[in-house]
Amino acid sequence: AAKRLEGKTIVITGASSGIGRSTALEFARTAPNNKLKLVLTARRIEVLHEVAAEIRKEVGEGVEVLPVQLDVSSPDAVRGFIPGLPEAFRDINVLVNNAGLVKGVAQAPSIAEEDINIMFQTNVTGLINMTQAVLPIFKARPDGGAGDIINIGSIAGREPYAGGSIYCATKAAVRSFTDSLRKELVATRIRVIGVDPGQVETEFSVVRFYGDKAKADAVYAGCEPLTPDDIAEVIVFAATRRENVVVADTLVYPSHQA
Numbered sequence: 001a002a003k004r005l006e007g008k009t010i011v012i013t014g015a016s017s018g019i020g021r022s023t024a025l026e027f028a029r030t031a032p033n034n035k036l037k038l039v040l041t042a043r044r045i046e047v048l049h050e051v052a053a054e055i056r057k058e059v060g061e062g063v064e065v066l067p068v069q070l071d072v073s074s075p076d077a078v079r080g081f082i083p084g085l086p087e088a089f090r091d092i093n094v095l096v097n098n099a100g101l102v103k104g105v106a107q108a109p110s111i112a113e114e115d116i117n118i119m120f121q122t123n124v125t126g127l128i129n130m131t132q133a134v135l136p137i138f139k140a141r142p143d144g145g146a147g148d149i150i151n152i153g154s155i156a157g158r159e160p161y162a163g164g165s166i167y168c169a170t171k172a173a174v175r176s177f178t179d180s181l182r183k184e185l186v187a188t189r190i191r192v193i194g195v196d197p198g199q200v201e202t203e204f205s206v207v208r209f210y211g212d213k214a215k216a217d218a219v220y221a222g223c224e225p226l227t228p229d230d231i232a233e234v235i236v237f238a239a240t241r242r243e244n245v246v247v248a249d250t251l252v253y254p255s256h257q258a
């Protein structure tokens with residue numbers, strides 16, 4: 001199955017930490033002879049360079065890694081993304097729409113407008129704009145087109161919780177968008193894949209509580225969250241199936257959460 005990655009170009013948003021970083025490493029490890037082009041994107045370019053160095057250190061120089069600064073919440077930045085890539089990296093085969101954030105836990109009436117906007121602009125509009133950016137490349141391929149769009153949603157999009165109304169709404173929107181797009185592209189070889197993680201311990205876990213690590217840790221009291229690698233393995237699994245196999249909709253829990 002890993003052979004199916006050979007020579008592909010993979011774009012990952014939010015590759016500077018957590019699930020995105022692990023996914024980059026997992027793709028690099030999985031590709032035979034590490035023949036793979038990886039475009040790592042996020043806002044923190046200096047951290048992307050560290051991730052790129054980490055990948056090269058672990059798997060060698062075979063994999064071509066390109067760190068690119070990209071704020072997916074900016075439509076202009078997303079519009080300029082593909083034209084700004086070196087030509088050798090523009091023939092994208094896989095887009096992992098992973099960039100996402102949560103701003104605090106608060107009751108709906110007290111959520112700041114700024115926080116509402118940034119969550120929707122990043123988690124929803126950013127993901128849609130990135131998808132629109134790669135689709136012309138995918139559609140130019142034979143038989144209606146080919147390529148993988150892998151959207152990272154969340155259990156929060158299926159099981160809303162008190163204090164998370166906006167974040168949950170963004171992730172429900174990701175799920176609806178993913179399912180609609182899959183139906184629109186049904187006659188093509190373009191696969192639209194949804195991966196919805198349960199609790200995963202990442203930077204995200206602390207940011208959610210405005211940096212209060214004690215509160216963040218309390219969420220996991222008595223239970224073991226997933227690691228970012230657990231989700232990365234599922235993403236790479238989906239991308240390495242036979243072309244006729246779409247891992248359409250996957251919910252990944254730690255066992256205590258199921």
Ligand code: NDP
Pocket residue numbers: 013014015016017018019020041042043044045047070071072073074098099100101122126152153154155156196197198199200201202203204205207228
């Ligand atoms: P992290 O906070 O570790 O990583 C989030 C990544 O998104 C970072 O690389 C960050 O990079 C990037 N990012 C945030 N905003 C933007 C932006 N505007 N433009 C580009 N990149 C951005 O969190 P996770 O790895 O946990 O989160 C990854 C995805 O998984 C998210 O979509 C999240 O909603 C989802 N998820 C996480 C769960 C969890 O429990 N951790 C559970 C379910 C889903 P930078 O700051 O450099 O831009």
